[in-house]
Amino acid sequence: MATTTGRTSPAMSMKLLVDAKAGRVLFAEAGKDVVDFLFSLLALPVGTAVRLLGRRSVPGSASDLYASVQRLDAAAYLLPGADIGALLRPAVPSSIPLLCLPGPQPRPRLRPPRAQLRDGRERSCPTCAKPMTKKMYWARSDSGGSGQAAVSAATGRAKGFVQGVVTYTVTDNLTVTPMSAISSISLLNTFLVRDLSALQEKILRIGYKEGLAILKASLQSKTVLTDVFLAHKAPRPAA
Template structure:
């Protein structure tokens, strides 16, 4: 019986109901290594969404001590800097809790992307709707007519839930009509019998009896661990699910 102990990580925000995804691992017991994972659309969407996650959010999740390099020091510098040193039209929250502007897909298991309540406001010229300049500083002169740009624009959130009329699937990045294979280094490809056999040959697996299928749950803690491992390792799944990495 496979027993899995989740890495210790920050708890998800109370307001966010934790989502858990189940994935299947193919483990080489003799080498103590995950060869690949058999996953669905939801897990692939989560992995791909990491590319759209702002760096500030990643630093906040992992904390300074778990960051490689010096980016954690930048985050701490902004956090400790008095607001009096920040430009009047800027706020530290824009850097500490950045908004992922490019992410419009609805992705399960999203790591929290805290957005400041005081999102930037934008203004246009109040003299005419034909002037298309915008600014985040009310009162500046319009380049076209010189009038104050003081007409506040209404910000509209991106529609995060879309439906494909062909498949009936909602949101995300990839289609759910196939199963996907995620390698130990997080390379992703569609699953097929031929690709599985090819990989077994690549890994020089001689004894099929040494292979074991394990089903594990991926929740918030594992999601944070995946972020950390993806920045430090090329054996991500082995590090996390075979107990080689702890947060």
């Protein structure tokens, strides 16, 4: 079973051009956020892909390799200090917030009533000797997202990979190019579209669920957008 996040993921949207007769997506019109997400999939560690999608959903042998690491007796076979978490739980790059997994749970701290918080394990406060009964939580100062945003704000540089003033064309097999009227007409000719009345526009939102589906389909299919966004895939006419 795929891993789920415990928080709301940022949603994106893009416009699909669908050939209703053929039951396929011809191409999509997408902005910077969608293209940055698609490009960022290339930086996703294999171990994270297995963890996100679930072992049974990953084609090939990567899932079996992942299971091998899980079953290995760490005490007997791993080098001292080897970071097994880097293999089983590699971090999602900060450029893919849509697929971010929950981080480690914060460690609880106890504090006494009306006493200064102390980072210790005593059951009583070393200052006032009163029982430490209330749980407090702290987060590491170097933990992810907000730091990235601050760096971006400090440097004045936009995050991601592509310019935000351009609209991009994304084809069914995830080929990405800058969009223009000429390129759109060329694509229609490539797909041998003759009946323009059969073309439909659909504006779709991409959240965590759709992001996982795109990741999975990109590893298995050349018709990613059709597979993910069309509920019933009509049979293609013979060439």
